[in-house]
Amino acid sequence: MPDGNQLIACHECDLLQREVALPEGGVARCARCGGILFRSHPQGLERALAFTLAALVLFIISNTFPIVGLEVNGDLIQATLLGTVHMLYRDGMWIVAGLVMFTTVLAPLAHILGMLYILAPLRFGRRPPNSAALIRVLTEVKYWGMVEVFVLGVLVSLVKLADLAKIVPGIALWSFAGLMILFTAATVAFDQRQVWQKLGEVA
């Protein structure tokens, strides 16, 4: 709990302010620029852990099963995410392949595993080793996961392909939509301020 005496600087305008106690689910905003200083998440880390575990399951499903298929004259061509990356790579488009791989597979996976690594031991009152360095990596990785943009990309491609052939939606199409929601929920619930507080308590 904040003691009401601690100073906090706005990360957008650097104004120095005193931390205040918040009602449940409340948001503290900067008095000068309106930037978010911090939020109160009741049971935030418990929830973050639950969302992260669910997101991991959906991530695995999303990367195992096909997203969509095209049916032409009885033949079915299906695309998985990794298959798509491989196809780009084979075409010599390795930069584009790398970009897709990084933003839709590697960055989200690193983010999910990183949050699990911190949250799971904390849940049982243990301090995971090297957590400080890992949290630093997580704040960088956060920018590069683009699952939600990819989901919109899938929808646009479906419309483009609808003229060409019969479209068969795959399991991963649905799991990607679910992943997008759970991943966002986990990211929001993973409150850094609370994580640091908890890490300080178990140290």
Added chain:
Amino acid sequence: MSAVTAASRGLSACHGCGLLTQTGHHHATHCPRCGAGVHARKPDSIARTWAFLIAAMIMYIPANVLPIMITESLFGAQADTIMSGVAYLWHHGSWHLALIVFIASVAVPMLKIMALIVLVVSVQFRSAWDPLQRTKLYRVVELVGKWSMLDIYVVALMVALVQLKALATISAGPGAVAFGAVVVLTMFAAMSFDPRLIWDATENNDG
């Protein structure tokens, strides 16, 4: 007006974890809590932002001129740029999607580059013009940046799915590489910019 900022009290907030530490002016240390380098402001913010912006503007040209997708069918080969892809959606698909792709792929990268130029120039001239509006502009730039990747994903999926020997095959064109570069470079530009510089210009007692 002279607001009490962390910097004016010799304090710096860690970029990694937000912890306030005592630092002298132009004196870098490491955060005692998370170990990240602590600076009062992002180092070389203006120069770095300009470098990424200029690179993004250069790549913006091939991104829009070169084809991002090449369709080979019985009727010959057809090369699509971003704009011709939007036009195709407009005529054959739905105008909703044409609008989404236009906003994500054409409007957002251009507006993002222009907004960042306005922000950097205003900071360089130490403009005191409406810092609140400029901070909001920066927030929007940060928020929308990643949505420009949309077209890259569309092309990637088309390449994976349209491999029908009898009908058509699609491959990615060189414009896709340039376009991906624009998205990444503008994201780096936005990350390099420090919105606190906007407010520094409104202080009288800067040093």
